[in-house]
Amino acid sequence: MSELGAFLKSKRAAIAPESVGLPAVGNPRRVSGLRREEVAQLAAMSVDHYTRLEQGRVTTASDSVLNGIATALRLTDAERAYLHILAQPPVRSRSADPGGAGRPAVSTLLRDLLEAMKDVPVLVIDPRGDIVAWNDIAVALYLDFAEMPARERNMIRMLFLEPRVRGMHQNWDEVAAVSVARLRMSVGLMPGDRRMAEVVSELLDRDPDFRRWWGGHEVLATDTFRKSFDHPVAGRMLLDWQALTVAADPELTMIVFTAPPGSATADSLRMLGSWAAG
Incomplete structure (x- = not known):
């Protein structure tokens, strides 16, 4: 099944029939959530068209059709955007690297x-989440990225497969679930990218938590989040990260970690900075 079909199937399965005025049982109801014909009815489209779309026999759809489906399935703004990305794949830029070998x-x-x-602490990542630059305090917060093989120096890969990184996140489940949902959006924006596929394939093969969240087809486009760290030197830290696009090179993103002024974490960050400088 195509990603578009799997996404649609997962979202219609998550909607309780009674929530849209349909009987929860009867006729008989052999599937959880909505049937295809019910989605088609709610989206004001033909059952055949919706069925062919979900089965991958139609790979594109108009904005009006997609908006109708999104409304019928009660998609969030991020999920609605993802649906459009899947059904209307973006045109790769000339700088995009389908082989994933080049780095900005x-x-x-x-x-x-x-x-x-x-x-x-600041990290610079490429569209695949590979870390391409960092400052000294980011090393003090995480680990020495220069000592890692380049292909292992990936934000989400480290979160799942690097024990030092995974262990320091006190709210790891929350961070990991959000990270997987953000990754799914990134994958949709980079169809056919081999490096991205490599990262996803390794995580699916090696981590059951990743497999579980990836199978849920959740999508997020958030650029801010709070992480709770238990740092071996600085102790407990509550850090807000922001993803900021580099204007001079939109393929690069700065991940910046900050703490509220006057907070205990702000003091810990200053201490960590002094420790990194020493």
Whole structure:
């Protein structure tokens, strides 16, 4: 089954029939959630068209059809955007690397900026989540990225498969679930990318938690989140991260970790910065 079909099937299965005015049992009702014909009725489209879309026999659809399906399935804004991405795949840019072998170059100005941000951990990642640059305090917060093989230096891979990173997250379940949902959106935006497929394949093969969340077809597009760390040097820290696009190179994203001014975590960050500088 195509990703589009699997996504639609998972979302209609999650809707209780009675929530849209349909009987929960009867006729008989052999499937959980909504039937295909019920989704088609709610979306004001033919059953045949919806069935062919879910089965992968139709790979594109108009905005009006997709909006009708999104409304029928009560999709969130992120899920609605993802549905459009799957049914209307984005055109890859010339700089996109379908083989995943190339990495965006990090400019000297961006590296100078990272060096100047001595009290704020910053990572620079590419569209696949591979870490391509960092500052000293980010090393102090996480680990020495330079010692890792480049293909293992990936944000979500480390979250699941690097014991030091996985163990330091006190709210690991929450962070991991959100990260998987963000990854699904990224995969949709980069159809055919081999490096992205490699990361997903390894995680599916090696981690049951990832398999469970990936099978749920949840999608998120959030650019902010709070992480609770238990750091071996700085102790308990509540850090907010933000994903900021680098204007000079939209393929790169800065992940910036901050703490509210005057908080205990802000004090811990300053201590961590001094420790990293020493």
